[in-house]
Amino acid sequence: MSDSNTTDFTNPSTFILLGIPGLEAAHIWISIPFCTMYAIALLGNFTILFIVNRDPSLHEPMYYFLCMLAITDLLISTSTMPKMLSIFWFNSREISFSACLTQMYFVHSFSAMESGILVAMAFDRYVAICSPLxxxxxxxxxxxxxxxxxxxxxxGILTLPYPFLARQWPYCRSNIIPHSYCRHIAVVNLACTDIRISSYYGLFNLVSVIGMDVFFIAVSYTLILRAIFRLPTKDAWLKTFGTCISHLCAILILYIPDFFSSLTQRFGHNVPLYLRILFSNVFLLVPPMLHPIIYGVRTKQIRDRLLHLFSHKET
Structure with missing residues (x-):
């Protein structure tokens, strides 16, 4: 590695992404499940978009929101995985300063967008159950x-300060990012100045976006449960609540790794670095992979259209 990676400089022209520090020898093996999950995410989400676009009977709010979720899943995984796989397969670790900040913006922007779509889907479930007519x-x-x-x-607006603040800091220690993609906190930690503004804004963004979204989802489901418990029979309870299962699963697989990843990046100094980075990567890959599977299995209309599509091809 050249000396320019460790000597003093300001605003380097390139950063060096290490992938998963401590597990470099296993990068090829790690890439196999990562590439598989990415391929499943691409296939599943494109399938959802294709089915909804092709069938006019699915042109309803629930499926429009599902298409938004599918597009966001495709964007968030594609913003990181090609570069990540090039690190694992070809040791192509360099990324330009501007490309790094762009990737940072897209990753955090699409993450916030995904959370907001789940709120919109919760509102759709609330209206469908509490005011069906x-x-x-x-x-x-x-x-x-x-x-x-x-x-x-x-x-888009709430994420803009991330790259703008990161561009202002002088990077005079190193341009080596101990991560597999340009995560905000991993980049600004390389700055040789007080980065409390970036750190506090990142925490504010996490609380204001994810925290408020979780709050609105909780309020929606409180009202939904009240409406369900007013139904006359237990079978009606279960049937109505069953329409929410897919959405609840989508919420869990997004927020649990997201909260763990965000909090361990800031406060989990006792957690091994490679585990923190693995969880960050899981957060970017697992929800886009599982969302179309959950909705494909749990949503009868999509499942029926998918089975009809395959049976039509066989004939």
Whole structure:
């Protein structure tokens, strides 16, 4: 490695991504499940988009939000996996300063967008269960489009300070990022100045976006459960609650690794570095892989269209 990687400099032209420090010898083996999960995520999410686009009967708010989730899953995994696999396979670890900040912006922006879409889906479930007769009049195509635009603007604007602040700091220690992608806190930790503004803003963003989204989802499900328990029979309870299972699974597989990854990056200094980075990668790969599987298995309309598609091909 050249001396420029360890000597003093300001705003380096390139950063060096180490992949998963401590597990360099196993990069090839680690790439196998990562590549498999990425391929499943691509296939599953493109399949969801194809089925919903092809069938006019699925042009409803629930499936529009599902398409938004599929697009976001594709973007968030594709913003990191090609570079990550090039590190694992070809030891191609260099990334330009601008490309690193761009990747940072996309990763955090799409993550916030994904969380917001789950809130929108919770609202859809609330309206469908608590006001079923008004569902089509409340969640019109125009309203769904406005919700989608609002989510894009919210995530895009709230994430803008990440790269702008990171670009201001002088990097005079090293340009070696002990990570497999340009995560915000991993980059700014290399700065040789007080980065408390970046750190505090990152924590504020986590609490204001994820925290508020979790709060609104909790409120929605509180109202949903109240409506369900007013139904006359236990079978009606279970049938109505069953329409929420897919969404609840999507929530769990997104927020659990997200919270663990974000908190261990800031406070988990006793957690081995390679474990922290593995969980960060899991957060980017597992939800995009599992979301289409969950909705494909649990949603009868999509499952039926998928089976019909394959049976039609066989004939």
């Amino acid at each position: 008004r569902h089509s009049s409340i969640l019109t195509t125009s309203v769904v489009a406005k919700i989608g635009l609002a989510l894009v603007l919210r995530s």
